[in-house]
Amino acid sequence: MKKKQLLLAFTSILSIGALTACGGNTSADVEITVYNWEDYIYNGTDDNGAKVDDSIIESFEKKYLEDTGKTIKVNYKTFSTCEEMYTKIKRKTVKADLCCPSDYMIQRMQREELLEPFGYDETNKKYTTGLDNVNTYTSPYIKTLFDKNKLSNYGVPYFWGTMGYTYNPEVVSKEQVSTWEFQWNPGTELKKKITIKDSVRDTYFTAVMHVYKEELDSLKNQYKVGTITAEAYNNSLSEIFNRHDDETLRKAEEALKELKDNVILEVDEGKNDMVLGSIHVNLAWSGDSVFSMDEAENDEKYLAYSVPEEGSNVWFDGWCMPKGANVEASKAFLDYLALPEVAALNMDYTGYTSPIAGQAIWDLCNEWYSLDAYANEDGTNDYTIEDCDEVDLSYFFEGTLDDGVEAKILIPTEERGRQFDAQYPSLDVITRCAIMKDFGEEGNEKLHAMWGDFKV
């Protein structure tokens, strides 16, 4: 099955190449180029790769024609790492109207004045023109996060999530993976059965969490007993999380070097290796973890997801307009993506969580995860209300649902720590997650030098 998918992936890559190769001269009125992560948008295919529907791009092109009477051609290009995207945009090897960097990279591109502003009204917390759906449907949590990090004017959120371990509960216990220390002391049997990311920032922060474990633990205790507020806790955590002074770098490098016998570096293969069972723990973005869990279920294997207790990363990818972009058409595309129905399609396809809230997304979430989703065909259900936890997601859905709908969902206790928790982390998890900040030019250089040193 996996092999078939691999084959499909190859053919789709080849066909994308062919499409872009011959898509040079079109007679569309407007043309925009969208530069996105690989496999990060609904392409109209089902699980087997057969084309069943319009892709998001195709349906947008139709919608645009309906709304404006003008034809539009969307060129779609992909990249596999944020740094690659940055270099190509900066050197103008790719001329894109929209690109989709991660949090810290948005800050960096903004700092280097590579981006066009969207026009954000700080006082009313709204985009001024052309992004009505984004204004209406974006989750209040994500909005606050963007405002707090001063990203709203240059970025429109696309997907978000946390970082943690996907693990095989048959081999690894939940306790083991509830701390980053696991990487350093996996026990002999799990050596080289763990993968972490061959991506500077994502692996560096795990080392920082290891180096400052005591400080983090004491912070957490202070928060637990109530001496500091959730916000103060998160702020201090965020400061530690983003440390990159010389001493931290040196300690982190030492810590990383200790990892060499325990872990394998990967960027894309890990999520599939988890399904195949060739590894038992994978440091993963929540969306990839959902992918692994879904795929493994097809083979009757049950994987789980855990965000370590010391704290972790809450990340997001957002759309940005490089200088010289077609602002009007780009906004139209983003506003289309922000429709809850469209966001739902993307979520279903990628396994990542959309920052769009809204009733359609809430319904989808219930359809997938609530108690009713476990009903058998004859109407009976293996779980009863007593077997369930009531999870409150109002931090995310507040103010975007239909009148009288409460953002509370019943999840079978046995299913906790799986797809649902990966897609919608509880408030508790979010409180201990920090955002990656740009380290500045000098900081980046030092970090990359350290990383290069560690890798050889």
Place this chain on the structure above:
Amino acid sequence: MSNSKVVDNMTSIASRRSNHVKEPRKIFSIPYGVFLVLFIIFPILLIFFYAFTNKEGNFTLDNFKSLFVNGQASSTLKVIGTSLGVAALTTVICIIIAYPIAYILANSKFNKNKVLVYLFLLPMWINFVIRTIATKQILEFIGLDSKMYPWICSIIGMVYNYLPFTILPLYNTMLKLDKSQIEAAADLGANPVHVFFKTIVPMTIPGIVSASTMTFMPTMSSYVITDALSNRTIQLIGKQIESKFMLDQLNVGSVYAIIMLILIGASVIIENIFSEKKGAR
């Protein structure tokens, strides 16, 4: 052999022509001239420009310093050492495997229709990235997990990919072997081992040298193979160039490119010394 005849014909045609019309011949060289400037000379100048300048474009030696003087020196040397090691190991194994194969191919009656030669060249018709992914699967299937044995897997992958490049030059030399010398040695009482080491090997030295360079030079930087088959644990010089450029560190990346140019230049010079000694070419 028919090939060389064709080439002979062409050169004679060309020389005859050139006697009559000199101008058109220059025109024919223009496409190559353009190609040479655009894709070889200009990029090399660019590499040197980047290597000796900083981000603002001012002259500096910091890029070299950052790789050889400061704290990174040990990792730079390690990368160079690893690259040379992987290349040398691959080359030696390739020659050991290819030599008998080439000899058999060159002397086999069955080979009249070149079926065997084609069998060995066949994998080259498939793109090497696809071949490498397939190699990984096959190795895992026979129990060689690339996570556990990164070096063994990478070397197997390298040898598999570059074996045809080793076989071909050896095969070409062995086709031209002077059979009468071998027969004479045997007639004069040399045992098979002596025949092999005293006549066959010396006669095939030019083949061995060019096979070695054909294998050694590209393996130093074939990081796609090591990336896939060592799970990124073996870092070749090519990988360094790639990752520096990806991180927008064009200047340091260019220094690595120059290091590679020097290493390749050195192996070409060594090849020439050997070839001249044996009076080949």
